[in-house]
Amino acid sequence: MDYLKGLNPPQREAVEHTDGPLMIIAGAGSGKTRVLTYRIAHLIHAKGVDPFNILSLTFTNKAAAEMKNRIEKLIGLEARNTWMGTFHSTFAKILRVESEKIGYPSNFSIYDTDDSKSLIRSVVKEMKLDDKVYKPNTVLSRISGAKNRLISWETYLNDPFIKADDEAAMKPKMGEIYKIYQKRLFKSGAMDFDDLLFNTNVLFRDHLDILNKYQQRFKYVMVDEFQDTNVSQYLITKKLAAVHQNICVVGDDAQSIYAFRGADIQNILNFEKDYPDLFVVKLEQNYRSTKNIVQAANSIIAKNKAQLKKDIWTQNHEGDQIELIKASSDNEEGRMVATTIFEEKNNKKLNNSDFAVLYRTNSQSRAMEEALRKMNITYKIVGGLSFYQRKEIKDLMAYMRFVVNRDDEEAFKRIINYPKRGIGDTTVEKILVAAYDHDIPIWEVLTNANNFLSGRAANAVDDFSTTIKSFSIEMERKDAFDAASSIAKQSGLLRELYEDKTIEGLNRYENVQELLNAIKEYVDNPENEDKSLGAFLQEIALLTDNDRDKDTTDAVTLMTIHSSKGLEFKQVFVVGMEEDLFPSQMMMQSREDLEEERRLFYVASTRAMEKLYLTYATTRYRFGRLLNCEPSRFLEEVDPMCIRVNKKLSASMAGAFRNESSEGRSGFVGLQKPNVRPMTTAKVHTPSPDFKPSNTNNLAAGMKVEHPKFGFGSVQKIEIEGINRKATIQFDNFGEKTLLLSFAKLRIIE
Ligand SMILES: Nc1ncnc2c1ncn2[C@@H]1O[C@H](COP(=O)(O)OP(=O)(O)OP(=O)(O)O)[C@@H](O)[C@H]1O
Numbered sequence: 001m002d003y004l005k006g007l008n009p010p011q012r013e014a015v016e017h018t019d020g021p022l023m024i025i026a027g028a029g030s031g032k033t034r035v036l037t038y039r040i041a042h043l044i045h046a047k048g049v050d051p052f053n054i055l056s057l058t059f060t061n062k063a064a065a066e067m068k069n070r071i072e073k074l075i076g077l078e079a080r081n082t083w084m085g086t087f088h089s090t091f092a093k094i095l096r097v098e099s100e101k102i103g104y105p106s107n108f109s110i111y112d113t114d115d116s117k118s119l120i121r122s123v124v125k126e127m128k129l130d131d132k133v134y135k136p137n138t139v140l141s142r143i144s145g146a147k148n149r150l151i152s153w154e155t156y157l158n159d160p161f162i163k164a165d166d167e168a169a170m171k172p173k174m175g176e177i178y179k180i181y182q183k184r185l186f187k188s189g190a191m192d193f194d195d196l197l198f199n200t201n202v203l204f205r206d207h208l209d210i211l212n213k214y215q216q217r218f219k220y221v222m223v224d225e226f227q228d229t230n231v232s233q234y235l236i237t238k239k240l241a242a243v244h245q246n247i248c249v250v251g252d253d254a255q256s257i258y259a260f261r262g263a264d265i266q267n268i269l270n271f272e273k274d275y276p277d278l279f280v281v282k283l284e285q286n287y288r289s290t291k292n293i294v295q296a297a298n299s300i301i302a303k304n305k306a307q308l309k310k311d312i313w314t315q316n317h318e319g320d321q322i323e324l325i326k327a328s329s330d331n332e333e334g335r336m337v338a339t340t341i342f343e344e345k346n347n348k349k350l351n352n353s354d355f356a357v358l359y360r361t362n363s364q365s366r367a368m369e370e371a372l373r374k375m376n377i378t379y380k381i382v383g384g385l386s387f388y389q390r391k392e393i394k395d396l397m398a399y400m401r402f403v404v405n406r407d408d409e410e411a412f413k414r415i416i417n418y419p420k421r422g423i424g425d426t427t428v429e430k431i432l433v434a435a436y437d438h439d440i441p442i443w444e445v446l447t448n449a450n451n452f453l454s455g456r457a458a459n460a461v462d463d464f465s466t467t468i469k470s471f472s473i474e475m476e477r478k479d480a481f482d483a484a485s486s487i488a489k490q491s492g493l494l495r496e497l498y499e500d501k502t503i504e505g506l507n508r509y510e511n512v513q514e515l516l517n518a519i520k521e522y523v524d525n526p527e528n529e530d531k532s533l534g535a536f537l538q539e540i541a542l543l544t545d546n547d548r549d550k551d552t553t554d555a556v557t558l559m560t561i562h563s564s565k566g567l568e569f570k571q572v573f574v575v576g577m578e579e580d581l582f583p584s585q586m587m588m589q590s591r592e593d594l595e596e597e598r599r600l601f602y603v604a605s606t607r608a609m610e611k612l613y614l615t616y617a618t619t620r621y622r623f624g625r626l627l628n629c630e631p632s633r634f635l636e637e638v639d640p641m642c643i644r645v646n647k648k649l650s651a652s653m654a655g656a657f658r659n660e661s662s663e664g665r666s667g668f669v670g671l672q673k674p675n676v677r678p679m680t681t682a683k684v685h686t687p688s689p690d691f692k693p694s695n696t697n698n699l700a701a702g703m704k705v706e707h708p709k710f711g712f713g714s715v716q717k718i719e720i721e722g723i724n725r726k727a728t729i730q731f732d733n734f735g736e737k738t739l740l741l742s743f744a745k746l747r748i749i750e
């Protein structure tokens with residue numbers, strides 16, 4: 001059995017422990033997924049298990065495909081017959097066969113998020129409720145949360161705590177909506193995404209014969225990324241494994257990043273209780289990354305209190321230090337990333353696909369995409385759309401296009417009733433027909449609405465054309481940014497998004513803000529002479545046109561950190577390492593939130609095999625204003641021995657892009673402090689009121705200093721002169737710390 005040679009002793013132990021409950025809790029890059037793969041191969045090849053009897057559940061379809069591929073390499077085509085997929089895809093398949101048992105037709109439809117939201121919208125309307133209070137997104141995420149905790153609408157309506165909660169949120173009708181929504185789904189023979197898991201639980205609960213059938217079929221059950229399963233998923237696996245108990249889960253508590261969607265890290269702890277015979281394997285050797293990266297990752301996660309103890313180490317070579325890149329703006333950050341990729345590709349003979357750029361929020365992709373396009377580097381966005389393809393961006397762009405060119409039919413169709421202004425499909429149809437029949441531009445129909453439409457419809461259309469006219473006037477007088485901001489506000493689009501407080505809604509709002517930021521940068525750039533909205537639109541149209549015919553097989557990967565779980569790349573850039581961006585301001589209500597952000601940083605850093613770059617910008621346009629940004633607190637948490645400042649890039653790039661550096665820009669305002677400040681530790685130091693960082697060029701051993709977080713301490717020693725200069729300081733309350741002086745903020749006391 002040759003393949004067993006590719007495993008270290010604990011990995012091999014896990015692979016060979018085929019029967020009975022097994023949990024592998026291990027750090028990033030220690031071969032958890034590899035063990036699962038080899039275990040499946042081993043079950044088939046050495047134990048003679050029929051591939052049909054093996055079920056493996058992964059987090060993404062991509063992960064499943066990859067795993068299948070790897071098993072095929074180990075044991076050949078037989079691997080094809082194992083059951084492998086995400087929870088949703090696997091149990092959708094099973095429900096297809098069994099749905100009649102729970103009253104659904106076998107050809108039931110699966111509603112995607114858009115379908116679900118549209119149904120909720122109708123329900124809210126029929127119930128005559130205010131759709132500003134009961135927004136589809138908010139309602140859906142509430143219902144989804146309930147389903148993931150296996151709370152049916154019946155339970156929901158009768159639970160006093162839930163009721164009190166909804167009443168506190170001024171949404172007392174939530175349970176009623178849930179009920180009607182669910183009945184309507186049922187009547188339409190449809191399930192939403194969460195129903196796929198919810199109904200599987202119902203099926204297994206109410207039909208023991210069927211449960212028994214699948215218990216027989218899936219003699220071996222395996223779950224990857226176990227730390228991110230929710231209650232509903234956990235119970236399905238528990239039921240399936242109840243008889244044979246051949247269940248193997250692998251996970252890393254330090255990489256749990258989906259709490260906001262109901263994932264429950266408690267599942268790991270419960271597992272030990274649920275299976276008294278549990279065999280636990282720890283994997284601590286990392287095979288993915290260099291020593292520097294492993295050490296840095298360890299130092300990051302060590303700051304979290306809530307974690308299982310693990311010592312991750314590696315035999316891999318030391319590797320390069322982690323590179324810290326400072327840019328003067330988000331666009332410069334993009335250019336630095338693109339230039340570095342370009343140089344590294346040439347110097348090290350790497351492919352585009354060896355690189356990944358990871359960011360905290362989707363809207364950050366904009367600056368990266370533009371820089372990569374300009375340098376002609378092929379990229380792909382995984383798990384999302386490219387910035388200019390996103391709905392909210394297309395909506396606002398459609399407004400701008402229509403204001404610039406009132407004959408633009410596609411733009412017209414997008415915006416005529418968005419946000420809702422009571423112009424229905426029939427009216428739109430009438431307008432289009434009128435324009436066609438009389439062979440006149442749409443705009444002419446709109447401005448003579450009374451001739452073509454009657455009553456309410458005519459009035460609504462009249463209001464619309466008046467609004468567009470006022471935008472046109474503004475556009476003539478103002479620069480692109482002022483015109484676009486005004487359009488975003490007056491059209492009601494910004495408000496519509498702002499009021500949607502779900503994660504998705506926030507994301508959309510940020511994207512629109514980011515588009516406005518891009519326009520502001522365009523206007524502020526002295527190289528652009530024509531600052532009109534039309535000129536900006538043209539530039540963007542040309543930029544996005546490159547999309548066609550691009551071969552995407554060898555592409556740099558751009559994605560959010562959330563989507564990067566389980567993947568690895570030779571070189572990884574984690575961009576936007578700034579306070580309020582990462583850790584995200586939106587997610588910082590409590591210590592737990594901060595710890596989840598930190599786990600995200602841990603996930604991001606551990607994707608890198610050979611080289612990790614952390615980049616940040618000192619200014620960034622937010623809400624149309626150029627704001628100062630502070631480097632992320634996370635940067636200070638990385639062991640300074642593994643990090644260095646990229647002097648070459650900082651110097652040469654600053655020169656190359658002098659024209660666009662932040663100096664000389666107008667509209668500069670100071671940093672806005674968020675009003676919620678999270679607790680880093682229980683006894684955080686409060687900086688003195690007059691705290692101002694000192695120049696540390698002459699800092700020497702023996703001096704007394706104050707640090708904004710660690711408080712007072714005395715300098716023990718100074719190491720390495722120049723840009724990587726470090727100070728070891730003994731803090732009164734926080735012990736000894738080594739800080740990189742180029743970004744540690746210290747006030748010298750004496
Ligand atoms: N014993 C081994 N010998 C050689 N390479 C190994 C060994 N174990 C793991 N690897 C390699 O190390 C890398 C990381 O492994 P894998 O992706 O399985 O880790 P993981 O624990 O699942 O990581 P993550 O926590 O990020 O999901 C892969 O490239 C894998 O092939």
Ligand SMILES: [Mg+2]
Pocket residue numbers: 032033034566
């Ligand atoms: Mg993995």
